[in-house]
Amino acid sequence: MKFLRYLNYEKPYIYLYLVSFLVVAAIFFTDSHDGLDWGTFFYAFALSVIVLIGFLIFRYQQNVRIIQQMKSQQYDSFSLEGEFAKAYIDELKREHIREMNRIQDKQKEHYNFIVSWFHEIKTPIAVLRLLQQTDMDKDSLREEITKIENFVDQALYYAKLDSFNQDYDIQNCDGIRIVKETIKAHAKTFFSKKIRIEINAATLDVQSDPKWLQFIVNQLITNSLKYTEPGGEITISVSETPKEKRLIIRDSGIGISQKDLPRIFNHGFTGETGRTHTNSTGMGLYLAQNLSTKLGHYISCTSEVGVYTQFIIHFPKDDDLYLQLKKTHDD
Structure with missing residues (x-):
């Protein structure tokens, strides 16, 4: 007592x-x-x-x-009040230590990203310099510029992670249309690697931010293109359950080992696949999952080495309260 x-x-x-x-x-x-x-x-x-x-x-x-x-x-x-004050101060100290550790981890994460980003972007720049010295192929030039643009987008979206709530606009959008726009941007890569693309859906009405969702889809398709061998195939499909809608991106690529699968969305994780492809820093999937979570979605992945990799973006079917309030305000 x-x-x-x-x-x-x-x-x-x-x-x-x-x-x-x-x-x-x-x-x-x-x-x-x-x-x-x-x-x-x-x-x-x-x-x-x-x-x-x-x-x-x-x-x-x-x-x-x-x-x-x-x-x-x-x-x-x-005294009794001293006991409670001591407990409160101890908790403040623990919270301060946790916050300092979080800040240090964030700083280390930023440093690792910057270092890996610089190493990664050097490759297409080096290729562009080589193309300058030879007969410049427009398709190769376009492909390297696309890579640089993707790396720049990763850096920009990574920088916006902490201020995400100030830069998004949830609205009704067509997931398949966004997929088609993304595929169109990678058309030259599909053609040069002779990778077939199959879209088994006409539309997918979901609630999201179109700009951020396009970045997420782009990271998944870029990942599929990177790890699918020439002559492979990427399939886009949709499915629906009573609770959610799903956008499914499946490729016939080299796959992901079962021991790496649970960690592919971790910051900077590359695994066995990344180590065999030196252009991998592990940031694309990390950003895609983080942004998906902030938008109220999430990404899951299944894979079998040498057979396929399948990413699924899960969209909840519940009506978005923000859209309801926005519609009421507009009316």
């Missing part, structure tokens, strides 16, 4: 009262005079003052000792 804990902290005051009472009672009990003797009274008062002064010195020394112990973070509380 809190009251008993309170009494435990107030024991010194209780002892002070008992000692003072016993001193006064003993003096008056041993006094042989009848009636009130002012000399006896002042004598009892003086002894009580001495006891009080001794008590105050004792408590002062206790305070000094505890203050000194606070520097080493090993000390006992001096």
